[in-house]
Amino acid sequence: MSKIEIKNLTFGYDGQAQPLFKQANFLLDSQWKLGLVGRNGRGKTTLLRLLQGELPYQGTIQQHQQFSYFPQSIRDQSQLTNDVLAEISTAEQWQIEREMRQLGLAPDLLWRPFSTLSGGEQTKVLLAVLFTATGVFPLIDEPTNHLDLRGRQQVAAYLQQQRQGFIAVSHDRHFLNQVTDHTLAIEKSQISSYQGNFATYEVQKQLSDSFEQAQNSKLKKDIGRLKQTTAEKAKWSQSREGDKYGDPRKKGSGAVYDTGFIGARAARTMKRSKHLAQRMETEISEKEQLLQNIEQVDPLTMAFQPSHQQRLLTVAQLQLGYAQPLFQPLNFELLQGQRLALIGPNGAGKSTVVHQLLQQFSGTVQGTIQQPQQLKISYVRQNYTDNRGMLTEFATTQGLDYTMFLNNLHKLGMPRDVFNTPIELMSMGQLKKVELAKSLSLPAELYIWDEPLNYLDVFNQEQLEQLILAVQPTMLLIEHDQAFIDHVATQVVTLEKADN
The missing domain is CATH 3.40.50.300 (P-loop containing nucleotide triphosphate hydrolases)
Incomplete structure (x- = not known):
């Protein structure tokens, strides 16, 4: 030890x-x-x-x-x-x-x-x-x-x-x-x-966050009361000073009160008002020390463009492999607005199906895939270490809406000072956010996401769920998180290994 x-x-x-x-x-x-x-x-x-x-x-x-x-x-x-x-x-x-x-x-x-x-x-x-x-x-x-x-x-x-x-x-x-x-x-x-x-x-x-939030709520109320009291006492003090010397706008106005008493009282009130103001500043300063560990999460945006085509993918008796098929014949349809989750054990060939859809597979192909010509696809890859350079250059080469791209990165939790860091020097979680923000910022009719939750924290996972449910994009998803699939998928297709 x-x-x-x-x-x-x-x-x-x-x-x-x-x-x-x-x-x-x-x-x-x-x-x-x-x-x-x-x-x-x-x-x-x-x-x-x-x-x-x-x-x-x-x-x-x-x-x-x-x-x-x-x-x-x-x-x-x-x-x-x-x-x-x-x-x-x-x-x-x-x-x-x-x-x-x-x-x-x-x-x-x-x-x-x-x-x-x-x-x-x-x-x-x-x-x-x-x-x-x-x-x-x-x-x-x-x-x-x-x-x-x-x-x-x-x-x-x-x-x-x-x-x-x-x-x-x-x-x-x-x-x-x-x-x-x-x-x-x-x-x-x-x-x-x-x-x-x-x-x-x-x-x-949770206990710590609840305590901070309760303290913050109490402090806000106290500050509100202090502001009101300070304003009232400052107003009273100024009005008493007017009584002391009379109102020159009124004919015959003159001081008929004990001006020494009024002046002393107004001075005491003004002093008390200043003390209250100083206390309020102290309270505000203390407030700024609270909520430092409570996470803030903002909603994401997505450049989804619904297709005029009703049927985006038709896969019939598809088998892919090298010497032998990787999986048993695969059949499914993906219609506009549907979110299909392709699940199965590691090594069954889920990512290989995606590679074939994107015409990036070089092995043997049996069966057919039908899809509209010039279908706009936005793809989140498992391996994205080739993303490199500064974010400005990256957005230009990828044809991204730069403002939307940066906004989504920031909402995903990337600090603004990291925006000036070369992509290749970012953490794995930040690299994943770059890949996701890229996909979200690309106008597309179909989003293909291959294990989008890898390297993302719980807050980001919930953000993606809320976005998908709000926008209702057409998607093909590969993911092993059962809760995520249950929340966002409209249909599930299981890929089964071939009996070789």
Whole structure:
């Protein structure tokens, strides 16, 4: 057992107005199964990089760990999976196969090109090799991305049985509740640690938010009363000064009262009024300190253009593959205003269907796909690391409405100071937001979104649900989050693996 102690940690990227971390202090234990949570762009992946010594910072990080990071960097995905793993690990093949079996993977995947594995299969293979190493502390960044429901359960069971501690970053609340016993939350103005899983953190967070909101409501009422009292006393004081000297506009006006008494009383009232004004300023200043950790979420916009065609897609007896078909014959229709969710296990060929719809598939094709000519499609990809450059240049090359693009990025939670950061230097969550904002800003008759929730936090997921239900666009969705599918899909089609 050893400690990881962070003292006065300050770090920010060049070009950002505010640092990600400012004088942060917290203590971790290497035996904890720690869930690292927080909105996209708050610095979760950056913190993992800081622990590994990859970035310069101010303050101290005291630890005696050797870290291993997931997902590992792959130099050449066209290589056989066995060769890819040999480059990133010193483990024996039997050790890797042992871990793969625990994750429900067949050993013959090692002899397929890594690029032909599904996203879920790639995730499991890289997790398997991560836990073959001994004496290291795993840093696991978004392991549930690309995993179907069964795959998430397998990975959760796999992590539950691990005796060693780790840090896991995930936006899947159910997953975190299954695998973690401590939580570190990066919030808007502080970093807080909790003994317990995400559910424990959520309860404490709700209590904290409710307290802040109650204090804010009370303070608003107090400030309102103070403003009214201050205005009334200032008005009275000014009117008494008029009584003291008489009103020159009235004929025969003159001071008939004890002007000394009136003047002294008016002075006292004015002084009291100034004290009230000063108190009000103090109260307003205190108010600004509240609500610092309550998240604000604004509605998104979408450039959906309903098609004059009633039927946008007709898929009949479709089978795709290489040497053998990937899935059993597929049939469906997609009509104007419908949202079809294409579901199935990892490796069944869901993304391959999308590639064929976009005429990007080079394997064997059986069956037919009918769609209107020049159908305007907006596509959210699983892999979007080729998005590069500054946002202004990116919007121009992609033909985007720049104002709409930036507005959606900001509403998705991207800080404005990140707008001046090259896309390739953004966090994975921010990269996903760029891809989503691009899709939302492209006028389209059909939106094809391949796993849109990967890397997005709970607030963003709810934003997308509300947008889809409000706009009612025509969509083809691939997603493993059952709650999301239940909320937005009008029909569900299951893709079943072929019996080869």
